[in-house]
Amino acid sequence: MSGVEQTTAAAGSVAVEDQAAGVRAQARATAPSGDTPAPVGGTIVPRWLRWTLAGAAALVALWLPNGLYPTVAVDIACWALFAVAVDLLLGYTGLMSFGHAAFWGTAAYATGLAAIHWGLPFPLAVLLGALAAVVLAVPVGYLAVKRVGIYFAMVTLAFAQMVYYIANQWRSVTQGENGLQRVPRELFGLDLSDEYYFYYAALPIVAGGLFLVWRTVHSPFGRVLVAIRDNPARARALGYPVHRYKLAAFLLSAFTAGLGGGLFAIGHRFVSLDVLHWTTSGKAVIIVVLGGIGTLWGPVVGAAGVTRLEDWLSFAGFEQIGLVTGAIFVLTVLIFRRGLWGTLTHWLRRR
Numbered sequence: 001m002s003g004v005e006q007t008t009a010a011a012g013s014v015a016v017e018d019q020a021a022g023v024r025a026q027a028r029a030t031a032p033s034g035d036t037p038a039p040v041g042g043t044i045v046p047r048w049l050r051w052t053l054a055g056a057a058a059l060v061a062l063w064l065p066n067g068l069y070p071t072v073a074v075d076i077a078c079w080a081l082f083a084v085a086v087d088l089l090l091g092y093t094g095l096m097s098f099g100h101a102a103f104w105g106t107a108a109y110a111t112g113l114a115a116i117h118w119g120l121p122f123p124l125a126v127l128l129g130a131l132a133a134v135v136l137a138v139p140v141g142y143l144a145v146k147r148v149g150i151y152f153a154m155v156t157l158a159f160a161q162m163v164y165y166i167a168n169q170w171r172s173v174t175q176g177e178n179g180l181q182r183v184p185r186e187l188f189g190l191d192l193s194d195e196y197y198f199y200y201a202a203l204p205i206v207a208g209g210l211f212l213v214w215r216t217v218h219s220p221f222g223r224v225l226v227a228i229r230d231n232p233a234r235a236r237a238l239g240y241p242v243h244r245y246k247l248a249a250f251l252l253s254a255f256t257a258g259l260g261g262g263l264f265a266i267g268h269r270f271v272s273l274d275v276l277h278w279t280t281s282g283k284a285v286i287i288v289v290l291g292g293i294g295t296l297w298g299p300v301v302g303a304a305g306v307t308r309l310e311d312w313l314s315f316a317g318f319e320q321i322g323l324v325t326g327a328i329f330v331l332t333v334l335i336f337r338r339g340l341w342g343t344l345t346h347w348l349r350r351r
Contacts, residue, residue: 081260083299091294099160105276107258133258292339
């Protein structure tokens, strides 16, 4: 190598190191603290507004079973967890998963089996189901995160269909098409047969799962995920192990989805093969897009809207529910490109 080439290489190396140091210094300077607003969905939200939104959400969550059927309120909470788990991958890591029903359904079956055969209190059964989803996510995520784009989506879908087939054939455990029936709601002798009281018993688990994802997104780890989503090559050049970060986000997403699936099994006291079907994953993606990708609040709003709409249509005797939700999805994508919550926050920011 000539002297000019050596000088050029050395200058390039110094430039890369200076660029990396500048990015790290900027990340440290903009890291969330007690007085600094944190980025949510690509925007800077003041601290007082964050606390106002959190308080309003808590009040709505406490009021929900009084304004709706308690069963519908439980479904909204479960689907909100599931949608937020999908949004963690899609909105903050840039990974579109069409197979998250595998983790939702695996947790539901594991929770139901633990509650039926071991008589565990339902919080422990739900936690066990979420851990079972994480165990399944380790090999799936290890292979899937090495792919990007549509290839990642197809790999997750293929694994989900494999899990669906195993659950359908393993009738001695899953009861096949009959499903797990009469799943108990044990909680240290308390009577939770009433859906109203079960909702409030399950609410701390839902709040804990949502807070876990929120705290992850508003941490240095979450900032690295966003950097990987925007420019994985640059993140890799800065020394971040991209595949490891993606795998960690994948496992966290599976755990959150598992919490929702376990609560769904306990709430309905029944687990069927539908929890593992690919349409369940598609519904979660639709909820995220309707609410707003990369907002966290959007999936919660989308889960409430879709679940309430389905309940209203079924109560009215309308059979083609998918036709209505599909039409609303198309209109939302065409009119509100950022989703309902994303469009609202964007409009408020401009005002």
